[in-house]
Amino acid sequence: MTELACFxxxxxRGRIPDELNPDIAYSVGRAYAEFLEPRKVVVGHDIRLxxxxxxxxxxxxxxxxxxxxxxxxxxxxxxxxxxxAHFEMDGGIMVTASHNPKGYNGxxxxxxxxxxxxxxxxxxxxxxxxxxxxxxxxxxxxVMESLDHRDAYIQCLLGYVDGNQLGELRxxxxxxxxxxxxxxxxxxxxxxxxxxxxxxxADGDFxxxxxxxxxxxxxxxxIDAIKENQADLGIAWDGDFDRCFFFDASGRFIEGxxxxxxxxxxxxxxxxNCSVVHDPRLTLNTIDIVNAHGGQAIxxxxxxxxIKERMRSEGSVYGGEMSAHHYFRDFSYCDSGMVPWLLVIxxxxxxxxxxxxxxxxxxxxxxxxGEINKHIDDPASVIESxxxxxxxxxxxxxHTDGLSVxxxxxxxxxRMSNTEPVVRLNVESCGDEALMRSKTEELxxxxxxxx
Numbered sequence: 249m250t251e252l253a254c255f256x257x258x259x260x261r262g263r264i265p266d267e268l269n270p271d272i273a274y275s276v277g278r279a280y281a282e283f284l285e286p287r288k289v290v291v292g293h294d295i296r297l298x299x300x301x302x303x304x305x306x307x308x309x310x311x312x313x314x315x316x317x318x319x320x321x322x323x324x325x326x327x328x329x330x331x332x333a334h335f336e337m338d339g340g341i342m343v344t345a346s347h348n349p350k351g352y353n354g355x356x357x358x359x360x361x362x363x364x365x366x367x368x369x370x371x372x373x374x375x376x377x378x379x380x381x382x383x384x385x386x387x388x389x390x391v392m393e394s395l396d397h398r399d400a401y402i403q404c405l406l407g408y409v410d411g412n413q414l415g416e417l418r419x420x421x422x423x424x425x426x427x428x429x430x431x432x433x434x435x436x437x438x439x440x441x442x443x444x445x446x447x448x449x450a451d452g453d454f455x456x457x458x459x460x461x462x463x464x465x466x467x468x469x470x471i472d473a474i475k476e477n478q479a480d481l482g483i484a485w486d487g488d489f490d491r492c493f494f495f496d497a498s499g500r501f502i503e504g505x506x507x508x509x510x511x512x513x514x515x516x517x518x519x520x521n522c523s524v525v526h527d528p529r530l531t532l533n534t535i536d537i538v539n540a541h542g543g544q545a546i547x548x549x550x551x552x553x554x555i556k557e558r559m560r561s562e563g564s565v566y567g568g569e570m571s572a573h574h575y576f577r578d579f580s581y582c583d584s585g586m587v588p589w590l591l592v593i594x595x596x597x598x599x600x601x602x603x604x605x606x607x608x609x610x611x612x613x614x615x616x617x618g619e620i621n622k623h624i625d626d627p628a629s630v631i632e633s634x635x636x637x638x639x640x641x642x643x644x645x646x647h648t649d650g651l652s653v654x655x656x657x658x659x660x661x662x663r664m665s666n667t668e669p670v671v672r673l674n675v676e677s678c679g680d681e682a683l684m685r686s687k688t689e690e691l692x693x694x695x696x697x698x699x
Contacts (some may be wrong), residue, residue: 250379251375251379252267252272252375252378252379253267254267254268254272254354255367255371255372255374255375256354256367257366257367257551257553258364258366258367258371258551258552258553258554259354259355259356259357259366259371259552259553260276260354260355260356260357261345261346261348261352261353261354262352262353262354263351263352264298264302264351264352264353268302268352268353268354269302270301270302270304270305271305272378273302273303273305273306273309273343273355274305274306274308274309275309275377275378275381275383276306276309276341276355276374276378277305277306277307277308277309277310277311277312277313277341278309278310278312278313278377278383279309279374279375279377279378279383280306280309280310280339280341280357280374281309281310281313281314281315282313282377282383282384283370283373283374283377284338284339284359284365284370286315286337286338286339286359287315287316287338288315288316288318288336288337288338288339289310289315289316289317289318289337289338289339289340289341290317290318290319290320290328290331290332290335290337290339290340290341290395290397291303291306291307291310291317291318291319291320291328291340291341291342291343292319292320292321292322292323292327292328292331292340292342292343293321293322293323293342293343293344294322294323294324294325294342294343294344294345294346294426294427294487294488295322295425295426295427295450295451295452295487296344296345296350296353296452296487297452297453298353298452299322299343299344299353299452302343302353302355303343306341306343306355307319307392310341310390311389311390311391311392312386312389312390313383313386313390314386314387314388314389314390315338315390316390316391316392316393317390317391317392317393318331318335318337318392318393318394318395319392319393319394319395320394320395320396320397320398321394322427322430322450323342323397323427324427324428324431324488324489324490324585324586325342325344325346325356325488325489325490325583326489326490326579326582326583326584326585326586327397327398327401328340328341328342328356328358328362329358329362329579329580329582329583329584330362330397330400330401330404330579330580330582331395331397331401332358332360332361332362332580333361333362333580333582334397334400334401334404335395335397336360337360338359338360339357339358339359339360340357340358340362341355341356341357341358342355342356342488343355344356344487344488345487346486346487346488346490347458347459347460347462347486347487347491348458349458350453350454350458356552357370357371357374361580362580362581362582363556363557363560364552364553364556364557365553366551366553366554366557367553368553368557369553369557398434402431402434402435402438404579405431405435405586405587405590406435406438406590408587408590408591408594409439409590409591409593409594410594411438411439411440413594413597413598414439414440414441414593414594414597415440415597416440416441416442417440417441417442417480417481417593417596418441418442418444418477418478418479418480419441419442419443419444419479419480419481419482419483419593420444420446420470420473420474420477420479420481420482420483420495421443421444421445421446421448421482421483421484422446422447422448422461422469422470422473422482422483422484422485423445423447423448423449423450423459423484423485423489424447424454424456424457424458424459424460424461424466424484424485424486424487425447425448425449425450425451425452425453425454425455425456425459426450426459426485426486426487426488426489427450427487427488427489428485428489428492428585428586429445429448429449429450430450431489431586432445432448435586441593444473444477444479446469446470446473447459447469456469458487459484459485459486459487460486460487461484461485461486461493461501462493462571462572462619466484467484467495467501470482470484470495470499471495471499471501472499474495474497474498474499475498475499478497479497480497480596480602480603481494481495481496481497481592481593481596481602481603482494482495482496482499483495483589485585486585489585489586490552490573490583490584490585491504491571491572491573491574491583491585492572492585492586492588492589493572494507494589494592494603496602496603496604496607497602497603497604498604500604502603502607503570503611503616503618504568504569504570504571504572504573505530505533505534505570505616506533506607506610506611507568507572507574507588507592507607508526508533508534508568508569508570508574509533509534509537509607509610510592510595510606510607510610511566511568511574511588511591511592512524512526512534512537512538512541512543512566512568513537513541514591514595515565515566516537516538516541516542516543517541519565520541520542520543521542521543522543522544522564522565522566523543523544523545523546523562523563523564523565524538524543524544524545524546524564524565524566524567524568525546525547525548525555525558525559525562525564525566525567525568525575526545526546526547526548526567526568526569527547527548527549527550527555527568527569527570527571527649528547528548528549528550528646528648528649528650528652528661529550529569529570529571529619529649529661529663529672529674530570530616530661530674530676531545531547531652531659531676532614532659532676532678533610533613533614533616533676534568536613536614537610546558546562546564547648548567548648549648549649550569550571550649550663552573552575552583555567555569555573555575555583556575556581556582556583559575559577559581560581563577564577565577567581570616570619570674571619572585574587574588592606612679613678613679614676614677614678614679615676615677615679615680615681615684616674616675616676616684617673617674617675617676617684617685617688618674619672619673619674620672620673620674620688620692621665621670621671621672621673622670622671622673622692622695622697623669623670623671624670624671624695624696624697627664627671628664630671630694630695630696631650631651631662631663631664631671633694634651634653634662634691634694634695635651635653637694638653639653641655642654642655643655643656649661649663650662650663650664650672651663656678657677657678657680657683658675658676658677658678658680658683658684658687659675659676659677660673660674660675660676660687660691661673661674662674662691662695671695673688673691673692673695675687675688675691
């Protein structure tokens with residue numbers, strides 16, 4: 249065996265139990281400790297039914313390797329990032345499969361200061377150690393203790409918004425039966441907001457579907473609650489709440505791409521000399537905003553590990569992906585699903601505008617298709633044929649992540665997913681929605697599929 253199916257480009261994801269199980273998880277703990285040689289490791293897990301068992305196996309591997317473990321229990325991914333940096337741990341492991349289907353689980357691994365461990369920075373080596381299953385003995389077994397991190401985490405979040413300056417907002421919050429509800433309950437007493445809670449209780453059976461608001465079929469309950477309660481906005485999270493998704497007062501879903509531009513502008517208005525990191529899938533709006541405010545737009549390969557590494561090397565104040573991952577220099581360069589909505593409601597108050605008013609103009613200026621996912625039998629050859637079709641007339645062809653092709657008035661990106669067996673297409677234009685839609689259909693036809 250030369251590779252394990254659960255090891256991906258920047259984390260672990262796999263079906264339970266054939267691709268990921270307690271035996272593999274134990275070996276990951278042993279390999280992580282042998283690779284990193286940490287003294288103190290923080291661990292936690294999401295709300296999936298398999299997560300406690302997988303997490304316990306990781307803990308046993310760490311302890312047998314001589315590492316001391318600080319367990320924070322059921323949590324969100326960003327809480328592992330926070331605890332690793334805040335409590336000056338040598339590393340952290342989060343057991344989660346994020347938005348993957350119910351039968352999956354996985355892990356995200358970080359080292360000191362919550363620096364990600366990706367395929368380029370140790371994940372491949374850890375995989376090979378797991379496969380070899382030949383671990384060194386440790387003279388002393390580590391010790392595990394519980395760590396109560398949440399008070400410090402909540403205070404960190406509250407540092408991103410001035411609750412005393414907020415107007416009373418009615419906000420629909422949809423945790424998707426994931427982990428976000430517990431944090432909302434803690435924040436509620438500090439904010440003058442009325443939270444209308446749906447799918448609020450954590451439930452690893454996912455009675456209302458896998459918590460993934462990118463799926464249109466999952467948005468209905470949030471939209472209905474906004475309209476029924478005449479809310480000012482709606483927010484929904486994925487299972488481990490490292491991403492949040494926005495709906496305006498009419499129930500319209502706001503693509504994460506436009507939130508990236510909104511937050512980039514907010515940071516640049518405070519410091520015009522900052523740099524902002526973005527992914528290659530949708531770029532025109534972000535680059536235009538950053539340039540207009542005197543900043544520097546820096547493109548990075550898609551994925552949390554790659555974005556964070558680039559942000560650290562550039563000292564960037566903020567990074568954003570159109571998939572609703574938002575990264576903050578003051579949050580250890582990590583992604584958070586809680587910080588963005590706190591910043592957005594602060595902007596609504598500061599500028600005296602609704603969410604729709606904050607994003608409408610940019611949506612008209614740079615209409616986008618939204619990410620279209622298609623299962624294709626031979627994706628590499630399809631992407632190659634698309635490049636051949638467009639390259640001769642393109643202004644620019646870029647391979648930072650998949651294939652990005654730019655023209656005078658429109659561009660597109662098509663790439664193979666790092667976490668799922670699909671091809672992802674994004675198309676955008678400069679102020680011409682009809683052009684964007686026609687080019688989207690053109691590309692889908694070239695991919696051998698229909699819109």
